[in-house]
Amino acid sequence: MMRPQFAFSGILIGLSVLVACKTDKKEEPNPETPEEVVFAVETGASQIPYLIIDTQGTDIKNEPKVSAELKIYVEKTPVQSAHIGIEYRGSTSFRLSDKKSYGIETWAEDGSDTQVSFFGLPEEEDWILMGHVVNEEEGYIFDRTLMYHQFGYQLFEAMGRYASRTEFVELQIDDDYKGVYVFMEKLKRDKNRIDIKKLEPGDVLADEITGGYILKIDKTAGGDLNINQPLEYFENNWEDDARYTEDISFRSYYDINGQPMAFDPYGEPYHANMYLETYFLYEYPKAAEITAAQKNYIQTYIRDFETALLADDFSTEVRTYTDFVDLSSFVDFFILNEVVRNVDAYRLSTYLYKDRGGKLNMGPVWDLNIGYDNGGRVPIDGWVINYNQYVGSDAWMVPFWWPRLMEDPVFRAAVKTRWTSLRGGTLSTVSLKAMVDATASYLLENGAVDRNYERWGKAIGVDYGASIASLKAYLEERTQWMDGQISAF
Known part of the structure; x- marks a missing residue:
């Protein structure tokens, strides 16, 4: 089950990075003897990275971040570990959702920030584990496809703009399986993110104060x-x-x-x-x-x-x-x-x-x-x-x-x-639907959709196939409507 690849004609170059963003950069297994690890759920031969965060019994707070250890597995093989600080993130989503999102920083042993690369992404210290809003008591889920964030960011990147780079992962915190998450870059000033000049407190001269x-x-x-x-x-x-x-x-x-x-x-x-x-x-x-x-x-x-x-x-x-x-x-x-x-x-x-x-x-x-x-x-x-x-x-x-x-x-x-x-390319109906299908296939074939909805929203009920069909139908109808409006400009 390979991560999805794209080979569309026209200007749709660059979409080979969709879904996993780095399909040709598979992590190499750790050369050390693999440790014995028991996941909170059975993942079979899933190629989706599985993250385990060990807080050592410390409760996660809204702020400040608490110390934890992050370990990443691919096909049950450990590929990376890091010392991190973790906290909850979000305001409205934190209140509404049973499935929380998290902000993490990579830390050195002394607690200072240190830059780390995950999944082949440029080194940085600030990252986000974005959940999907699920409110089981009130019976709603904002994004049943699990792909709204990732899909839009990849589209914007395909348009030649910077957007947060993403990776689908499954998350476990201590012994609790949290489901499918989107691991993503936090937006900030950085040469590989929002690439603008550093503005120091002393930058007040006319040619300095203009940015960034x-x-x-x-x-x-x-x-x-x-x-x-x-x-x-x-x-x-x-x-x-x-x-x-x-x-x-x-x-x-x-x-x-x-x-x-x-x-x-x-x-x-x-x-x-x-x-x-x-x-x-x-x-x-x-x-x-x-x-x-x-x-x-x-x-x-x-x-x-x-x-x-x-x-x-x-x-x-x-x-x-x-x-x-x-x-x-x-x-x-x-x-x-x-x-x-x-x-x-x-x-x-x-x-x-x-x-x-x-x-x-x-x-x-x-x-x-x-x-x-x-x-x-x-x-x-x-x-x-x-x-x-x-x-x-x-x-x-x-x-x-x-x-x-x-x-x-x-x-x-x-x-x-x-x-x-x-x-004519990136936003063509064919391309948009292919992106949705490839992403859905990646999540389905690796069993992540079933595991996620076994954990979240069982009482709500999710027909994933119908959700994907609805998204594709929406994209076709919406872009056709935009065609008619914009052609009259």
């Missing part, structure tokens, strides 16, 4: 607030999702309708006018490290871009907003999120970055578990950028940027050109 920066439009829970509370606190800390402060964020000068804000920022969580606001979180440099001068620079840059976007007369040839943004990155970000109908896009889990001397870029794409055929808040024949028209009561709404961009003939022409090219 990473911003995020998102909730404030997670690591933003550095909350030191017992684990039970995080099961119901909903207000922390909207606790924006001047230390960790800044607010757009304009509301979601493109009007200047008429009230002060940093109000109480979920105040009556919160839906009008868009906040940008400091992701890099971190909020604790970014200087006042650097904050002022990036805030001014965003405000100048937004002002230009609103002021430009789209009936003329002149554009000034494009002086501030890499338009091609906005186009690709739009296309990917619309194909997968990511209803969190643009308003949550949205990354932006700016390199030194460069323009503002959208991406990488992130957090795609509510979308595809499960993205019902936006109809299959509607744009996600028009989310505000479909959902009028959300605390987090889509910024004015995207409806405004759609009014611009220059943006629409760029989308049309790019879409036409991608539909």
